[in-house]
Amino acid sequence: MDIPYTVAPRQDTGLYNAKVGIWLFLASEVMLFGALFSSYILLRVGAEPGMWPHGLLNIPIGTFNTAVLITSSVTVVLSWAALKTHNFGRFRAIQSITLLCALGFLGIKTYEYNEKFTHYEVWFADGRPSVTGHIDGAGRFWTLNTLADKKIESITMHPDRFHYRIPSGEQAKLAKSGTVPEHPEPIKIATSEIKRLSAFVPAHSTYFAVYFTLTFLHALHVFGGALVIGYLWGPGASMWKTDPDRFTNRIEVSGLFWHFVDLVWIFLFPVLYLL
Amino acid sequence: MADSHDISKTVRKYIIVFVALLVGTAITVGMYYVHLPSVAMTVMVAVFIASVKAFLVAGYFMHLIDERKMIYGILGSTAFFFVGLMFLTIWAMHDFPAHTFLGSHVP
């Protein structure tokens, strides 16, 4: 006996096997990202008032990346539609855009990550307000230990215009009023004054912990999805000749996964970048 | 479904959804720059728009609009458990014995 309903839908459920499978898998994914989301909400609500970092991510780039992902989502569904009209060439063409978008998304994400790794915050031993900005000559991931290891006695910091303590509305007002210079004077900080030094890495704060964990997990999903779509676009496409219906189903199923990944981003973007 | 006329119609639908998604993104980002009066409102609008976008993706790209009962059942129970997880956890973290102090700054 062969396994039934691999291609044609079963009468009473109206579904073929892989479709049931992928939706079940997506249900578990909902719980995975849902748990992380819940954790985010909880940690955020429980944070000390005013201390939750915001406005530290690059919004134009994030917006662009959102558009890239949305585009890939529509191309996936269009490529499936192309197969439905038995137009294999069109499928290949459209799906290659999807793949480019996936690569683009990952590339941009890498760039964004890298930007964060050299952006620093300094907390002072005497308890005065911390400062964020860039440090002259600093590489990635420096901490107080790095300074000690390198025997650096003081650092020069180019502070950001506003610290994230200041609410974004306030920042806008201050910016308009012109009292705060666009590029504040660099400040020199002795290593002995520093209580803690951290780049915008996961260890920086629960905010960045959440940001990196969620976006990295999402990026892994993008990567996985791209692998599957790439396989079906390249070597896996030979199935179109032997079993076109099954191949179309595969495209549909991989597309469902891809849309889900897109859907997660639709929530991640405003929550992490804008709120 | 395989009917090519139908398909060209759905393709048009996909394009419309695509544009709607881009517009939604633009609104969300725009909202960030105009600064709504209160944080709560910002959150609400942002989550609302995200939900609409999610509905569009799930409904049209993922064909949930005309999917089978079985799938609705699976997703419905998932939604139930997800809400349970989130709601109950948050509730539990806000209901402690009287005179409990949260945070490391204690008077």
Place this chain on the structure above:
Amino acid sequence: MEKLLGLPVLASKHGQDVDSFIIYIHWLMILLFVGWLAFFCWTLFRFRRSNHPKADYVGAKGATSTYLEVVVAIIEAVLLIGFAIPLWAKRVDEFPSEKEATVVRVVAQQFGWNFIYPGPDGEFGRQEFNLLTPSNPLGQDKNDPKSKDDVTTLNDMHVPVDKPVIVHLTSKDVIHSFKVIAMRTTQDAIPGIRIPTWFTPTREGRYQINCAQLCGNGHYNMSLGFMTVESAEKFDTWVKEKSKTGAASFE
């Protein structure tokens, strides 16, 4: 029944409720278990193959089992609504007023118990864990005048008898759990959050404080903490004595 269950010595007021409640539930359990077991054995005996070679397709008739299930549900509901919920509410909502109680702050750490008493002024000094250093293990704000007479001890807790004790419980490092068996009290000590619990000791003597939550390789050994329940006079002298030495060490 207490004997049968082997409940340990009791030395607190609300503990009586705990014990009775445990006993009620065990009555229910024993009743159910013995009833079912008797039925079970009888059925096995009666319907063994040699005695009953041809099975009956329909089996048991009637709705007895439904009634039984309903009865179980009702008893559980009574235990829940009549006892468990109000009793717990009393534990966590109706604290005795701090004026009429002995208030102690307890800070657990690997592997011991720190106690802070407000001292003669009856008020605690400010505490903040970010101030914690090896020489200030409890993060007390030494500039706060109220901390001057605060009494701190390690593993040595004293409380007067027949007066409510309120314990504000937290931890410096990992999760511990403050348990005094004879007081029928248990409460986790969780870092980053301070939770109160209370009991009224009714019997003088020395009680060992158990750490009831796995807290590392010294968990079993976190047993040096003792609680001494003594007369009010003795307790007052103890606090005064301690407060003097405590204040001295602040200079």
Place this chain on the structure above:
Amino acid sequence: MQTTTKDHHDVHEHAHHEQSFFQKYVFSTDHKIIGIQYGVTALAFLFMGFCLMLMMRWQIAYPGKPLPLVGTLLEKVLGTVAAGGVMSPDLYNSFGAMHGTIMVFLAIVPLAFAAFGNYVVPLMIGAPDMAFPRINMVSYQCYAVGGVIMFVSFFIPGGAAQAGWTSYSPLATAIPTQGQTFWLVGMIFLITSSLLGAVNFIATIIQLRAPGMTWMRLPFFVWAQFVTGFLLLLAFPPLEAAGIMQLMDKVAGTSFFLPTGLAVGGELANVSGGGSPLLWQHLFWFLGHPEVYVLILPGMGIVAEVLANNTRKPLWGYKSLVYSVLAIGFISFIVWAHHMYLTGMGTKISTFFQTTTMIISIPSVIILTCLFITLWGGSIRFNTPMLFALAFLPMFGIGGLTGLPLGFNFSDLHLHDTYYVIAHFHYVVAPGTIFALFAGIYFWYPKMTGRMMNEFWGKVHFWLSLIFMNLVFQPMFAQGMAGMLRRMVDGGANYSQVMAPDAIGNLTTGIMGMNRHISWAAVCLGLAQIPFIINLFWSMRNGKKVESDNPWEATTLDWQTPTPPPHGNFAAQPSAHRGPYEYSAPGAAKDFSPQNQTA
């Protein structure tokens, strides 16, 4: 490549290739082989979990004394943590955590859900295989990798995880060794395995039911597996999320579960803070509670099958059973915080969780009641599988009933984290689930091998197991009631009257003495498994050959196949014409009417 085709009853069978040993037994996609792979691996882990526990029990009974027989070996292999052959607290904590982890995630779940599920479910529903055979194989491989990681972690510097199977933060991250990292990575593999398995089972049951196999004609075991699949599918991901976060805390220095102002070892920890230790507990128990039903539901399913078969009558209240198991599935997602009653709970939230906990005990009562009443009017055969299945009932009864005092916040106050809890859940998982699994092994063994296991030694195994199980776990109730705490390296000696004679309420010498009795009973319990192990291997070659494909004269489809079932399972697509338990139907010629029998 040579192909062979077999012809059975003129039906063209699926052509399959001659396979190498590796293809056939290691990289197999056949659900039966995968089921057996799971079964063998899980039994090995069951044995390992048992060995860990025996060493712990020695330490509890004779604190500080070198382990007999294995002490020197341990010292050689593990180094200073077992210096002088004595178990150090670190080692005890490792063994405790790993006993829990191995038993739950590597032994019982793979055996009950994956092994029996894989072997039996497709047969029962009349399917040729699982819906996604290749995913099935990957699922097993993930399980194996997870198991290897867990196993290897014993031998890294510092040893395996030490924070209990519950891995509460901040302890889990505060312990400086890397055991916890291994645990977390291992768990991620095990979770992946379970998720893939769950997707596969659910899809199989939804899609591959034979014609006529309507939902209400499914054997109860299949229902139990179906619900279990959903529990795994939806409860595991939050633990995966939590595991990822704890892993970040451990390796990337984040503070998901670390609050501000944390000071380990007297110095402020160098972390950002801002996290919440309770969040871990919520996410863990969100899985943790459904997980305990994952441990029990397949067992209940097996017991139901065996009972119906050996009473020779239908299950009583099939519909109630099905609805109850569905209800358990649903409600089990909203009771988790009853494991956290003493973390500090306000009235409202405590009321909610106490209420749901009491509600969920009702369907369990209904299930047990139905199974009991099934016996009434039967013609009961007392063979080995039946004995184990029968013993399951009161044993689960004890375990379940003792869940009630734990389920109320006010009584849990006294019982939390004592041996009462240990006794409660071991009664459900050890003489409960393990007995059900033994029943299953004795029951389906002839289907898998074509030979019966020895009845006499089976009965010896049963009686000895029953007696010693109770001797092990019954005294623990008394110990717990007296206030003896779990996870104590010295078995509570520090809180005994010996250590502090003047302290009121400390453990008496009587209570302490039980430690030794329990430990020796556990040794005997282990010895009682020898007849089983020998029987298992011996019967493979020497057992009595079955005379037909259906030696128990059962009705479900798993018995209507050739023995052992070939690749593809059925010679022709079977279809179901009746309910699953048509035993002793009035007017039928025999006392059983198989589901696929037409008239």
